[in-house]
Amino acid sequence: MAGLTEIRDEQLLRMMQAGDEDAFTTLYRRRQGGIYRFVLEISGSAPLAEDVTQEVFMALIRDNRGYDPSRGPLVAYLLGMARHHALRFVKRDRTYVSIGDESSGSGDLVPLSPEDPHSTMSRRETIHSVQQAVLSLPEHYREAVVLCDLNDMSYEDAASVLGCSVGTVRSRLHRGRALLIQKLTGGAKVEAGNEAIDPSRCLA
Amino acid sequence: MNCKEFESVIHELVSRRVADKTKHLEALKHAGHCLWCALRLDEETKLTESLQGLAGALQGQRAPGRVEEALLQAFRERTLRAPAPRFGLAGKRLWGGLRWGLVFAATVAIACIVILQWPHLRPRSSAPVAQGANNQPLASSEASQAKPHGRPESGALDDSAGELTTDFIPLGTCDDSQCMDEATLVRVTLPADAPLAFGLALDNDYAPEGFVQADVALGSDGVPFAIRFVD
Numbered sequence: 001m002a003g004l005t006e007i008r009d010e011q012l013l014r015m016m017q018a019g020d021e022d023a024f025t026t027l028y029r030r031r032q033g034g035i036y037r038f039v040l041e042i043s044g045s046a047p048l049a050e051d052v053t054q055e056v057f058m059a060l061i062r063d064n065r066g067y068d069p070s071r072g073p074l075v076a077y078l079l080g081m082a083r084h085h086a087l088r089f090v091k092r093d094r095t096y097v098s099i100g101d102e103s104s105g106s107g108d109l110v111p112l113s114p115e116d117p118h119s120t121m122s123r124r125e126t127i128h129s130v131q132q133a134v135l136s137l138p139e140h141y142r143e144a145v146v147l148c149d150l151n152d153m154s155y156e157d158a159a160s161v162l163g164c165s166v167g168t169v170r171s172r173l174h175r176g177r178a179l180l181i182q183k184l185t186g187g188a189k190v191e192a193g194n195e196a197i198d199p200s201r202c203l204a
Numbered sequence: 205m206n207c208k209e210f211e212s213v214i215h216e217l218v219s220r221r222v223a224d225k226t227k228h229l230e231a232l233k234h235a236g237h238c239l240w241c242a243l244r245l246d247e248e249t250k251l252t253e254s255l256q257g258l259a260g261a262l263q264g265q266r267a268p269g270r271v272e273e274a275l276l277q278a279f280r281e282r283t284l285r286a287p288a289p290r291f292g293l294a295g296k297r298l299w300g301g302l303r304w305g306l307v308f309a310a311t312v313a314i315a316c317i318v319i320l321q322w323p324h325l326r327p328r329s330s331a332p333v334a335q336g337a338n339n340q341p342l343a344s345s346e347a348s349q350a351k352p353h354g355r356p357e358s359g360a361l362d363d364s365a366g367e368l369t370t371d372f373i374p375l376g377t378c379d380d381s382q383c384m385d386e387a388t389l390v391r392v393t394l395p396a397d398a399p400l401a402f403g404l405a406l407d408n409d410y411a412p413e414g415f416v417q418a419d420v421a422l423g424s425d426g427v428p429f430a431i432r433f434v435d
Binding site: 019021024025028029032033035036037040041046049050053054057058061062123126127130131134145148149150151152170173174177180181184185 | 215219247248251252254255256257258259261262263265266267268271272274275276278279280282283
Protein backbone atom coordinates (compact mmCIF):
# COMPACT_ATOMS: atom_id res chain seq x y z
CA MET A 1 0.00 0.00 0.00
CA ALA A 2 3.04 2.25 0.38
CA GLY A 3 3.06 3.00 -3.35
CA LEU A 4 -0.56 4.08 -3.28
CA THR A 5 0.19 7.10 -1.11
CA GLU A 6 1.72 8.78 -4.16
CA ILE A 7 -1.36 8.27 -6.28
CA ARG A 8 -3.89 11.05 -6.79
CA ASP A 9 -7.37 10.81 -5.31
CA GLU A 10 -9.05 10.43 -8.67
CA GLN A 11 -6.87 7.47 -9.61
CA LEU A 12 -7.49 5.87 -6.22
CA LEU A 13 -11.21 6.26 -6.82
CA ARG A 14 -10.94 4.44 -10.15
CA MET A 15 -8.94 1.65 -8.53
CA MET A 16 -11.50 1.46 -5.77
CA GLN A 17 -14.24 1.14 -8.37
CA ALA A 18 -12.37 -1.85 -9.73
CA GLY A 19 -12.55 -3.47 -6.30
CA ASP A 20 -9.11 -2.54 -4.95
CA GLU A 21 -9.44 -2.51 -1.16
CA ASP A 22 -6.01 -1.00 -0.59
CA ALA A 23 -6.97 1.93 -2.80
CA PHE A 24 -10.11 2.46 -0.77
CA THR A 25 -8.19 2.31 2.50
CA THR A 26 -5.61 4.78 1.22
CA LEU A 27 -8.28 7.18 0.02
CA TYR A 28 -10.17 6.90 3.29
CA ARG A 29 -7.13 7.48 5.47
CA ARG A 30 -6.08 10.42 3.35
CA ARG A 31 -9.42 12.22 3.40
CA GLN A 32 -11.35 11.12 6.45
CA GLY A 33 -9.61 13.55 8.80
CA GLY A 34 -10.48 16.57 6.67
CA ILE A 35 -14.09 15.51 6.34
CA TYR A 36 -14.40 14.73 10.03
CA ARG A 37 -12.92 18.07 11.05
CA PHE A 38 -15.01 19.98 8.53
CA VAL A 39 -18.23 18.60 10.00
CA LEU A 40 -16.90 19.08 13.51
CA GLU A 41 -16.08 22.70 12.75
CA ILE A 42 -19.40 23.57 11.16
CA SER A 43 -21.56 21.63 13.63
CA GLY A 44 -19.56 21.40 16.84
CA SER A 45 -20.71 17.80 17.20
CA ALA A 46 -18.24 14.92 17.30
CA PRO A 47 -20.95 12.21 16.98
CA LEU A 48 -22.37 14.01 13.95
CA ALA A 49 -18.89 14.31 12.44
CA GLU A 50 -18.41 10.57 12.90
CA ASP A 51 -21.79 9.72 11.38
CA VAL A 52 -21.29 12.00 8.42
CA THR A 53 -17.77 10.74 7.72
CA GLN A 54 -19.07 7.21 7.65
CA GLU A 55 -22.04 8.19 5.51
CA VAL A 56 -19.87 9.98 2.94
CA PHE A 57 -17.64 6.97 2.39
CA MET A 58 -20.58 4.59 2.47
CA ALA A 59 -22.11 6.62 -0.33
CA LEU A 60 -18.83 6.36 -2.20
CA ILE A 61 -18.88 2.58 -1.79
CA ARG A 62 -22.53 2.27 -2.78
CA ASP A 63 -22.46 4.51 -5.82
CA ASN A 64 -19.23 6.23 -6.71
CA ARG A 65 -20.28 7.40 -10.15
CA GLY A 66 -21.60 10.76 -9.05
CA TYR A 67 -18.19 12.39 -9.13
CA ASP A 68 -17.44 14.52 -12.18
CA PRO A 69 -13.73 15.46 -12.38
CA SER A 70 -14.54 18.47 -14.54
CA ARG A 71 -16.38 20.09 -11.61
CA GLY A 72 -13.47 20.10 -9.21
CA PRO A 73 -11.17 17.86 -7.21
CA LEU A 74 -12.44 14.77 -5.44
CA VAL A 75 -11.85 16.29 -2.01
CA ALA A 76 -14.25 19.13 -2.86
CA TYR A 77 -16.83 16.56 -3.95
CA LEU A 78 -16.40 14.65 -0.69
CA LEU A 79 -16.68 17.80 1.41
CA GLY A 80 -19.76 18.82 -0.57
CA MET A 81 -21.32 15.46 0.26
CA ALA A 82 -20.32 15.89 3.90
CA ARG A 83 -21.94 19.31 3.99
CA HIS A 84 -25.11 17.94 2.44
CA HIS A 85 -25.29 15.07 4.93
CA ALA A 86 -24.49 17.34 7.86
CA LEU A 87 -27.25 19.76 6.95
CA ARG A 88 -29.66 16.86 6.52
CA PHE A 89 -28.70 15.38 9.88
CA VAL A 90 -28.97 18.73 11.62
CA LYS A 91 -32.39 19.38 10.13
CA ARG A 92 -33.56 15.88 11.05
CA ASP A 93 -32.15 15.75 14.54
CA ARG A 94 -32.40 18.97 16.47
CA THR A 95 -30.56 17.45 19.41
CA TYR A 96 -27.34 18.53 17.77
CA VAL A 97 -25.87 21.93 18.50
CA SER A 98 -28.16 24.82 17.91
CA ILE A 99 -26.30 27.09 15.59
CA GLY A 100 -26.24 30.72 16.56
CA ASP A 101 -27.46 30.10 20.06
CA GLU A 102 -24.53 30.55 22.39
CA SER A 103 -26.59 29.58 25.40
CA SER A 104 -27.13 26.07 24.07
CA GLY A 105 -24.11 24.73 25.90
CA SER A 106 -22.23 23.71 22.80
CA GLY A 107 -18.93 24.85 24.22
CA ASP A 108 -17.70 21.39 25.07
CA LEU A 109 -18.70 19.87 21.78
CA VAL A 110 -15.42 20.58 20.08
CA PRO A 111 -12.69 18.82 21.98
CA LEU A 112 -9.24 20.24 21.99
CA SER A 113 -6.45 18.15 20.61
CA PRO A 114 -4.97 15.86 23.26
CA GLU A 115 -1.67 16.22 21.44
CA ASP A 116 -1.33 19.79 22.64
CA PRO A 117 0.43 19.55 26.03
CA HIS A 118 1.76 23.10 25.88
CA SER A 119 -1.58 24.77 25.72
CA THR A 120 -2.26 27.03 28.62
CA MET A 121 -5.61 27.77 30.15
CA SER A 122 -5.59 31.16 28.48
CA ARG A 123 -4.92 29.63 25.11
CA ARG A 124 -7.65 27.10 25.70
CA GLU A 125 -10.02 29.88 26.54
CA THR A 126 -9.07 31.79 23.43
CA ILE A 127 -9.60 28.76 21.25
CA HIS A 128 -12.85 28.01 23.00
CA SER A 129 -14.11 31.53 22.38
CA VAL A 130 -13.11 31.31 18.74
CA GLN A 131 -14.98 28.01 18.46
CA GLN A 132 -18.04 29.62 19.97
CA ALA A 133 -17.80 32.57 17.65
CA VAL A 134 -17.46 30.38 14.58
CA LEU A 135 -20.35 28.16 15.65
CA SER A 136 -22.53 31.18 16.24
CA LEU A 137 -22.10 32.49 12.71
CA PRO A 138 -24.99 32.14 10.30
CA GLU A 139 -24.64 28.95 8.31
CA HIS A 140 -23.47 30.43 4.98
CA TYR A 141 -20.76 32.56 6.61
CA ARG A 142 -19.67 29.74 8.91
CA GLU A 143 -19.15 27.37 6.00
CA ALA A 144 -17.03 29.89 4.11
CA VAL A 145 -14.90 30.65 7.16
CA VAL A 146 -14.45 26.97 7.98
CA LEU A 147 -13.44 26.03 4.45
CA CYS A 148 -11.19 28.97 3.62
CA ASP A 149 -9.72 29.90 6.99
CA LEU A 150 -9.74 26.71 9.02
CA ASN A 151 -9.06 24.33 6.15
CA ASP A 152 -7.03 26.70 4.01
CA MET A 153 -9.06 25.84 0.94
CA SER A 154 -8.86 27.96 -2.20
CA TYR A 155 -11.85 30.11 -3.13
CA GLU A 156 -12.40 27.97 -6.21
CA ASP A 157 -12.52 24.70 -4.28
CA ALA A 158 -14.70 26.25 -1.59
CA ALA A 159 -17.07 27.42 -4.32
CA SER A 160 -17.17 23.86 -5.64
CA VAL A 161 -18.01 22.51 -2.17
CA LEU A 162 -20.68 25.10 -1.51
CA GLY A 163 -22.10 25.05 -5.01
CA CYS A 164 -21.82 28.80 -5.53
CA SER A 165 -19.60 31.26 -7.34
CA VAL A 166 -16.14 32.36 -6.24
CA GLY A 167 -17.47 35.88 -5.76
CA THR A 168 -20.12 34.58 -3.39
CA VAL A 169 -17.48 32.73 -1.38
CA ARG A 170 -15.39 35.90 -1.10
CA SER A 171 -18.38 37.92 -0.05
CA ARG A 172 -19.52 35.39 2.57
CA LEU A 173 -16.00 35.06 3.89
CA HIS A 174 -15.61 38.80 4.18
CA ARG A 175 -18.88 39.20 6.07
CA GLY A 176 -18.23 36.13 8.20
CA ARG A 177 -14.87 37.48 9.28
CA ALA A 178 -16.34 40.87 10.02
CA LEU A 179 -18.92 39.20 12.27
CA LEU A 180 -16.23 37.14 13.95
CA ILE A 181 -14.20 40.21 14.75
CA GLN A 182 -17.23 41.87 16.24
CA LYS A 183 -18.00 38.82 18.37
CA LEU A 184 -14.44 38.31 19.52
CA THR A 185 -13.75 41.95 20.29
CA GLY A 186 -17.07 42.36 22.06
CA GLY A 187 -18.20 45.00 19.60
CA ALA A 188 -21.76 45.94 19.04
CA LYS A 189 -23.77 43.27 17.31
CA VAL A 190 -24.34 43.94 13.66
CA GLU A 191 -26.81 42.46 11.34
CA ALA A 192 -25.34 39.99 8.88
CA GLY A 193 -24.52 41.72 5.65
CA ASN A 194 -23.91 45.15 7.11
CA GLU A 195 -20.58 46.50 6.06
CA ALA A 196 -18.35 47.29 9.02
CA ILE A 197 -16.30 49.64 6.95
CA ASP A 198 -16.58 53.31 7.58
CA PRO A 199 -17.23 54.94 4.19
CA SER A 200 -15.07 57.84 5.24
CA ARG A 201 -12.05 55.58 4.94
CA CYS A 202 -12.46 55.54 1.21
CA LEU A 203 -11.30 59.12 1.12
CA ALA A 204 -7.84 58.09 2.16
CA MET B 205 -4.66 52.13 -3.47
CA ASN B 206 -7.49 53.62 -1.42
CA CYS B 207 -9.25 52.22 1.64
CA LYS B 208 -11.98 50.52 -0.37
CA GLU B 209 -9.46 48.68 -2.52
CA PHE B 210 -7.50 47.84 0.61
CA GLU B 211 -10.59 46.36 2.20
CA SER B 212 -11.22 44.22 -0.86
CA VAL B 213 -7.83 42.53 -0.60
CA ILE B 214 -7.36 42.49 3.15
CA HIS B 215 -8.30 38.83 3.54
CA GLU B 216 -5.93 37.76 0.78
CA LEU B 217 -3.32 39.92 2.42
CA VAL B 218 -3.51 38.28 5.84
CA SER B 219 -3.89 34.77 4.45
CA ARG B 220 -1.05 35.36 1.99
CA ARG B 221 -3.23 34.68 -1.02
CA VAL B 222 -2.38 37.80 -2.99
CA ALA B 223 -0.92 36.49 -6.19
CA ASP B 224 0.15 39.90 -7.45
CA LYS B 225 3.23 41.06 -5.57
CA THR B 226 2.77 44.66 -6.64
CA LYS B 227 -0.74 44.67 -5.20
CA HIS B 228 0.56 43.12 -2.01
CA LEU B 229 3.17 45.84 -1.61
CA GLU B 230 0.68 48.58 -2.45
CA ALA B 231 -1.69 47.30 0.24
CA LEU B 232 1.06 47.25 2.84
CA LYS B 233 2.16 50.71 1.78
CA HIS B 234 -1.40 51.97 2.14
CA ALA B 235 -1.67 50.46 5.63
CA GLY B 236 1.58 52.24 6.44
CA HIS B 237 0.07 55.69 6.10
CA CYS B 238 -3.63 55.01 6.81
CA LEU B 239 -4.27 54.52 10.52
CA TRP B 240 -7.72 53.06 10.00
CA CYS B 241 -6.50 50.48 7.52
CA ALA B 242 -3.53 49.68 9.76
CA LEU B 243 -6.00 48.89 12.56
CA ARG B 244 -8.10 46.80 10.21
CA LEU B 245 -5.03 44.90 9.12
CA ASP B 246 -4.12 44.33 12.76
CA GLU B 247 -7.51 42.95 13.73
CA GLU B 248 -7.71 40.78 10.62
CA THR B 249 -4.26 39.41 11.38
CA LYS B 250 -5.28 38.63 14.97
CA LEU B 251 -8.42 36.91 13.74
CA THR B 252 -6.43 34.83 11.28
CA GLU B 253 -4.04 33.81 14.05
CA SER B 254 -6.96 32.86 16.28
CA LEU B 255 -8.52 30.78 13.53
CA GLN B 256 -5.19 29.14 12.83
CA GLY B 257 -4.95 28.33 16.53
CA LEU B 258 -8.35 26.69 16.40
CA ALA B 259 -7.43 24.80 13.23
CA GLY B 260 -4.23 23.64 14.91
CA ALA B 261 -6.10 22.48 18.00
CA LEU B 262 -8.43 20.44 15.83
CA GLN B 263 -5.70 19.15 13.57
CA GLY B 264 -5.41 15.80 15.31
CA GLN B 265 -9.14 15.13 15.21
CA ARG B 266 -10.08 12.10 13.15
CA ALA B 267 -12.90 9.67 12.85
CA PRO B 268 -12.58 6.77 15.31
CA GLY B 269 -11.12 3.49 14.11
CA ARG B 270 -14.50 1.78 14.26
CA VAL B 271 -15.63 3.88 11.29
CA GLU B 272 -12.82 2.50 9.14
CA GLU B 273 -13.62 -1.04 10.27
CA ALA B 274 -17.29 -0.64 9.42
CA LEU B 275 -16.47 0.87 6.04
CA LEU B 276 -13.98 -1.85 5.16
CA GLN B 277 -16.56 -4.45 6.07
CA ALA B 278 -19.10 -2.72 3.83
CA PHE B 279 -16.56 -2.43 1.03
CA ARG B 280 -15.74 -6.15 1.21
CA GLU B 281 -19.39 -7.12 1.19
CA ARG B 282 -20.04 -4.84 -1.73
CA THR B 283 -17.07 -6.21 -3.66
CA LEU B 284 -18.09 -9.80 -2.97
CA ARG B 285 -21.63 -9.11 -4.08
CA ALA B 286 -20.55 -7.47 -7.31
CA PRO B 287 -17.09 -8.84 -8.13
CA ALA B 288 -15.29 -6.53 -10.48
CA PRO B 289 -12.22 -7.40 -12.54
CA ARG B 290 -9.10 -6.25 -10.70
CA PHE B 291 -7.26 -4.98 -13.71
CA GLY B 292 -8.31 -1.37 -13.80
CA LEU B 293 -10.67 0.64 -15.92
CA ALA B 294 -8.91 -0.01 -19.23
CA GLY B 295 -8.98 -3.73 -18.53
CA LYS B 296 -12.62 -3.47 -17.60
CA ARG B 297 -13.41 -1.83 -20.92
CA LEU B 298 -11.35 -4.45 -22.75
CA TRP B 299 -13.19 -7.23 -20.95
CA GLY B 300 -16.51 -5.62 -21.87
CA GLY B 301 -15.53 -5.56 -25.56
CA LEU B 302 -14.24 -9.13 -25.50
CA ARG B 303 -17.39 -10.32 -23.80
CA TRP B 304 -19.58 -8.91 -26.57
CA GLY B 305 -17.18 -10.32 -29.18
CA LEU B 306 -17.47 -13.77 -27.64
CA VAL B 307 -21.25 -13.51 -27.55
CA PHE B 308 -21.27 -12.53 -31.22
CA ALA B 309 -18.89 -15.35 -32.21
CA ALA B 310 -20.97 -17.88 -30.29
CA THR B 311 -24.15 -16.65 -32.00
CA VAL B 312 -22.57 -16.95 -35.45
CA ALA B 313 -21.25 -20.43 -34.66
CA ILE B 314 -24.67 -21.61 -33.47
CA ALA B 315 -26.31 -20.14 -36.56
CA CYS B 316 -23.81 -21.95 -38.83
CA ILE B 317 -24.41 -25.26 -37.08
CA VAL B 318 -28.17 -24.86 -37.34
CA ILE B 319 -27.96 -24.02 -41.05
CA LEU B 320 -25.63 -26.94 -41.81
CA GLN B 321 -27.63 -29.40 -39.78
CA TRP B 322 -31.00 -28.14 -40.99
CA PRO B 323 -31.67 -31.08 -43.31
CA HIS B 324 -31.01 -33.51 -40.48
CA LEU B 325 -33.04 -31.58 -37.97
CA ARG B 326 -36.12 -31.19 -40.12
CA PRO B 327 -38.58 -34.08 -40.27
CA ARG B 328 -38.18 -36.04 -43.41
CA SER B 329 -40.29 -34.72 -46.21
CA SER B 330 -43.26 -36.85 -47.06
CA ALA B 331 -44.65 -34.39 -49.52
CA PRO B 332 -45.81 -35.94 -52.71
CA VAL B 333 -43.50 -35.34 -55.58
CA ALA B 334 -45.24 -33.75 -58.47
CA GLN B 335 -44.73 -33.88 -62.10
CA GLY B 336 -42.78 -30.82 -63.16
CA ALA B 337 -43.84 -28.40 -65.79
CA ASN B 338 -41.11 -29.72 -68.02
CA ASN B 339 -42.53 -33.18 -67.56
CA GLN B 340 -39.42 -34.33 -65.78
CA PRO B 341 -40.67 -36.52 -62.97
CA LEU B 342 -39.64 -36.00 -59.38
CA ALA B 343 -38.82 -38.85 -57.05
CA SER B 344 -41.88 -40.50 -55.60
CA SER B 345 -42.72 -40.13 -51.97
CA GLU B 346 -42.08 -43.79 -51.39
CA ALA B 347 -38.71 -43.45 -52.98
CA SER B 348 -38.01 -40.38 -50.87
CA GLN B 349 -38.84 -42.19 -47.69
CA ALA B 350 -36.59 -45.04 -48.71
CA LYS B 351 -33.70 -42.75 -49.37
CA PRO B 352 -31.28 -42.23 -46.59
CA HIS B 353 -30.66 -38.56 -45.89
CA GLY B 354 -27.50 -36.83 -46.85
CA ARG B 355 -25.60 -39.61 -48.51
CA PRO B 356 -25.74 -39.49 -52.31
CA GLU B 357 -24.11 -42.89 -52.67
CA SER B 358 -26.84 -44.41 -50.59
CA GLY B 359 -29.61 -42.58 -52.36
CA ALA B 360 -32.59 -44.20 -53.98
CA LEU B 361 -33.07 -44.94 -57.58
CA ASP B 362 -35.08 -42.32 -59.39
CA ASP B 363 -37.97 -44.07 -60.97
CA SER B 364 -37.91 -42.32 -64.30
CA ALA B 365 -34.29 -41.49 -64.88
CA GLY B 366 -32.73 -44.48 -63.18
CA GLU B 367 -30.54 -42.21 -61.16
CA LEU B 368 -29.53 -42.29 -57.56
CA THR B 369 -30.53 -39.05 -55.85
CA THR B 370 -30.71 -37.62 -52.39
CA ASP B 371 -33.92 -36.46 -50.82
CA PHE B 372 -35.04 -33.00 -51.70
CA ILE B 373 -33.46 -30.55 -49.37
CA PRO B 374 -35.68 -27.57 -48.64
CA LEU B 375 -34.09 -24.19 -49.16
CA GLY B 376 -36.41 -22.50 -46.74
CA THR B 377 -38.25 -20.39 -49.28
CA CYS B 378 -41.40 -22.48 -49.22
CA ASP B 379 -42.62 -24.68 -46.45
CA ASP B 380 -45.92 -25.37 -48.07
CA SER B 381 -46.28 -28.83 -49.60
CA GLN B 382 -48.33 -27.22 -52.33
CA CYS B 383 -45.10 -25.86 -53.75
CA MET B 384 -44.11 -29.34 -54.79
CA ASP B 385 -47.32 -29.70 -56.79
CA GLU B 386 -46.42 -26.79 -58.99
CA ALA B 387 -42.69 -27.42 -59.01
CA THR B 388 -40.43 -27.23 -62.03
CA LEU B 389 -37.24 -29.24 -61.90
CA VAL B 390 -34.11 -27.86 -63.40
CA ARG B 391 -30.94 -29.91 -63.71
CA VAL B 392 -27.88 -27.89 -62.84
CA THR B 393 -24.17 -28.49 -62.54
CA LEU B 394 -22.55 -27.35 -59.33
CA PRO B 395 -19.05 -27.38 -57.90
CA ALA B 396 -18.12 -30.65 -56.25
CA ASP B 397 -18.15 -29.17 -52.79
CA ALA B 398 -21.68 -27.76 -53.10
CA PRO B 399 -23.22 -30.71 -51.18
CA LEU B 400 -21.03 -29.78 -48.25
CA ALA B 401 -22.94 -26.51 -47.92
CA PHE B 402 -26.00 -28.61 -47.18
CA GLY B 403 -24.26 -30.79 -44.67
CA LEU B 404 -23.80 -33.76 -46.99
CA ALA B 405 -20.61 -35.74 -46.62
CA LEU B 406 -19.03 -36.85 -49.87
CA ASP B 407 -16.76 -39.65 -50.88
CA ASN B 408 -13.65 -38.76 -52.78
CA ASP B 409 -14.80 -40.59 -55.86
CA TYR B 410 -18.18 -38.94 -55.83
CA ALA B 411 -17.19 -36.08 -58.10
CA PRO B 412 -13.97 -37.00 -59.82
CA GLU B 413 -14.47 -34.26 -62.43
CA GLY B 414 -14.95 -31.52 -59.87
CA PHE B 415 -18.67 -31.08 -60.58
CA VAL B 416 -21.87 -32.61 -59.37
CA GLN B 417 -25.32 -32.71 -60.85
CA ALA B 418 -28.30 -31.46 -58.92
CA ASP B 419 -32.01 -30.96 -59.50
CA VAL B 420 -33.36 -27.66 -58.34
CA ALA B 421 -37.09 -27.43 -57.71
CA LEU B 422 -38.49 -24.06 -58.77
CA GLY B 423 -41.80 -22.75 -57.56
CA SER B 424 -44.40 -21.21 -59.85
CA ASP B 425 -42.80 -17.86 -59.18
CA GLY B 426 -39.41 -19.13 -60.31
CA VAL B 427 -37.95 -19.14 -56.84
CA PRO B 428 -35.99 -22.31 -56.01
CA PHE B 429 -37.31 -24.01 -52.89
CA ALA B 430 -35.60 -27.41 -52.84
CA ILE B 431 -32.58 -29.18 -54.20
CA ARG B 432 -31.43 -32.75 -54.55
CA PHE B 433 -28.09 -34.08 -55.65
CA VAL B 434 -27.67 -36.70 -58.31
CA ASP B 435 -25.06 -39.36 -58.08
